[in-house]
Amino acid sequence: MPDSHYTDVRALHLFEAMDAGSFETLMRGSYVQNFPPQIELITEGEPSDFLHVVLSGAVDLFASWNGRETSMATVRPISTFILAATIKDAPYLMSARTLEKSRIALIPSQDVRAVFDTDNAFARAMVTELAHCYRSVVKAQKDLKLRSSLERLANYLLRQQARAGGAADFALNFEKRRLAAVLGMSPENLSRAFKGLKAYGVQVDGTQVTIRDPEDLARLAKPSPLIDDPTL
Amino acid sequence: MPDSHYTDVRALHLFEAMDAGSFETLMRGSYVQNFPPQIELITEGEPSDFLHVVLSGAVDLFASWNGRETSMATVRPISTFILAATIKDAPYLMSARTLEKSRIALIPSQDVRAVFDTDNAFARAMVTELAHCYRSVVKAQKDLKLRSSLERLANYLLRQQARAGGAADFALNFEKRRLAAVLGMSPENLSRAFKGLKAYGVQVDGTQVTIRDPEDLARLAKPSPLIDDPTL
DNA sequence: TGGCGGAGTTGACATGAATCAAGTTTCACA
DNA sequence: TGTGAAACTTGATTCATGTCAACTCCGCCA
Incomplete structure (x- = not known):
């Protein structure tokens, strides 16, 4: 070395x-x-x-x-x-x-x-x-x-947003099929999950994600420090 | 103390x-x-x-x-x-x-x-x-x-048998509803799983379990040291 | 000894997610 | 700028499990 x-x-x-x-x-x-x-x-x-x-x-x-x-x-x-x-x-x-x-x-x-x-x-x-x-x-x-695939995705997006500095929109750092594996679901299901999050103000364009209303998304995601806080 | x-x-x-x-x-x-x-x-x-x-x-x-x-x-x-x-x-x-x-x-x-x-x-x-x-x-x-509930039960029984010294029959040390929780399934499903294992020579009477043919059960369970060996 | 209650079982049904099979979009590269 | 492959999406179907409800079995004790 x-x-x-x-x-x-x-x-x-x-x-x-x-x-x-x-x-x-x-x-x-x-x-x-x-x-x-x-x-x-x-x-x-x-x-x-x-x-x-x-x-x-x-x-x-x-x-x-x-x-x-x-x-x-x-x-x-x-x-x-x-x-x-x-x-x-x-x-x-x-x-x-x-x-x-x-x-x-x-x-x-x-x-x-x-x-x-x-x-x-x-x-x-x-x-x-x-x-x-x-x-x-x-x-x-x-x-x-403890979480459904939809909830896992919602929490993942909130964590990514925090990691990206809290801006309303940010880029996914995985390609989607990879993200699906990381979240423990099939690519097909990830697609459907993203569609399901539209109702909570999540817009996706390629790897670019926009969270219109983090409060709204958080109501679904119910993030918990005992799961989502990487420093704990 | x-x-x-x-x-x-x-x-x-x-x-x-x-x-x-x-x-x-x-x-x-x-x-x-x-x-x-x-x-x-x-x-x-x-x-x-x-x-x-x-x-x-x-x-x-x-x-x-x-x-x-x-x-x-x-x-x-x-x-x-x-x-x-x-x-x-x-x-x-x-x-x-x-x-x-x-x-x-x-x-x-x-x-x-x-x-x-x-x-x-x-x-x-x-x-x-x-x-x-x-x-x-x-x-x-x-x-x-990685395993279905049936496979988890099968492997659990083989581990218990080993722990009990390898005898063909041994006692479960949990009551069944408790075992179900440990194996991550509902009590109803555990019941069905036990029934499903009959075909592999597993007899259950209350908490007493008899494994007629460990080879046969192992063919279903496919135990792996990287999952089932407590010493590794 | 009759009946109460809890564990266990069984069957019917609901649900979440995987799979399969087409499509559609995207993008690199000729 | 066209084209082919890969990524992605969509719908139909299947599968594993959970849930709900009824029923059996058994022990306990009033």
Whole structure:
């Protein structure tokens, strides 16, 4: 990994408090790579050789069984994934693929485990990171199990709007079939869901979305910080 | 907490490597309590005052939104729950209730955070525990999203059989309506699912289950270690 | 011992969402 | 600027599950 990337990675919460020597050890064996969209980065069941860090772009974590497949979570910068598998030295439970063009740091798992054993600050940062991952999955599961597809879309749009700075109109950052997968529904159903949201003042033109009356949409969406607040 | 409980708690992986003084600090403020079935221990949204440890019995983690409720995971001895909320000092994302008569240790969250800051062995143990919790939720989510209710029941029975030592017949440890909630289906549907499993050699008499031909049942259930192995 | 009540079952029906099969629009590229 | 492929939409149908209501079974105890 060229030195220019060191500072980017070092800025991540997971790495910022750790000892300089430990950090150097991790970086020596690691590298950063750019991936195009739709590349499968890891496959469930395989041993966890690398800790992955999404520096930019987005990664979809998904799982398969008996010929079926489902999206589990979306990882956005800047965070790690498969940290749990790495630290337990256990096989991946999920597969991962890039949703967009993404820049990803790969750090050998054995180095991570070695540094974890010696660097206390790193061990502590890892707790915070794992707790965050855990809570993200829980929130995603609540979104999925408690809401209908229409409600999931409504809340997704409100979250996107907030992320985009609160403007009445903003762009979807996925193509629609991808968004459907992320929201756990078929593309056909997403189409119908968008149509259903017209009644709540949502206009869609390609990837451009306009929310006429956020209050109205929120009455349907009923957003809850315990599901929708990414900082919690 | 009477001294007699100290050894039980100390035996847990999370607490076994930590400094004796730190352990003493945690135990001083904590207590063990027996709860009858169906008691709500914590409610989502509340601040995380205590780290809970299930010593015996079983606890259901569930979540609600907009009048709906869903079971998220079942916690069995010996493990903790809401560790992530405790360490982040963030509100609970899930509620918890006892499924059976349960013995639960309650450790003040602020003590846990204080000891976490000073005891390196404890911080490391916490990483393992959190990684385990994370992977448990992921497995539960896979079970739920990828399998039909019939398949979930079939796999549940095979897991129970393994837990009971592999004998052809064993007892369900829940009453059926409770089992239905755990498996994420209505009691009516569970009834139908059991009937559907007759064709695969499953006999049910009250809470007593007999699996005539595990091979046959496994052909339907298609158990996968990446979902069903509790040690992974 | 009769009858009350709760768990469990069963059948009829409603609903949400996936699937299938056409269409239609969009857009890159010749 | 035309054309083909891919993305998207739409309608019809199917499937899994939940819901509602009736009914059985069984134990308990007045």
